Amino acid sequence: LEINLSPMNRCSLLKNLAQHNLLTMYTPEAATFADVPTNHDCFPYVEGASKYNVMSGNPDSSFGPDTSVNKAEVSKTAVTVGNFETTSAVLPVSDVSEGEWFYDDVATLFSKGFFQKESATGLFHPGKVAARYWTDSLLELVAANKQSKPSETTVNVSVGPSSPQGSAYASTDTVIGEFNIGFEVENYDSYTGPEKSYLVKRSVTNIFLAK
Secondary structure, eight states: OOOOOOBOBHHHHHHHHHHTTOOOOOOOSSOSSTTSOTTSTTHHHHHHHHHTTSSOOOTTSOOOTTOBOBHHHHHHHHHHHHTOOOOOOOOSOSSSOTTSTTHHHHHHHHHTTOOHHHHHHTOOOTTSBOBHHHHHHHHHHHHHHOOOOOOEEEEOEEEOSSSSSEEEEESSSOOOOOEEOOOOOSOOSOEEEETTOOOOSSOEEEEEOOO
């Protein structure tokens, strides 16, 4: 069995995410980052990462596709693409301190049992450049355990009969279901957000939201 020990950089990490169906590629007409032009082999991966908030660029408007990524950075990215709810649980390793920017991400992956070897050794080595085989093994676990992200939709709604209990419908014939609610908020002109949150002008019993 050949183990790939080559180091990961930002570009290779994004390609690895796409291979595991954890990143959607995107090809706009113009490049967002000067160091990743439209003819760069990593262009659709970088643009996808930027568009879908998987990975951001640098303050100088560059992306740094050849910049190495360490285990802490890969862990944070893994939690993002896995849509995992983070935890601040106590870690079984001594080299990751509470309060560090990546603590919750690493703790989340440990809590899911993704780091058996690190648990056994008591060390995580967060600043160590991530090896390709380590990253690939982690992303296989992330892909297998990925959580569904609440979808968002923008709809225009109208309140039904003027009785105290009316119904609000999306301005389309396609509906995804019926939900019981009973509260008031200020406006009901439009809404963008999770399917089970609502903007209505009066208390209603049912609301239908379009996909």
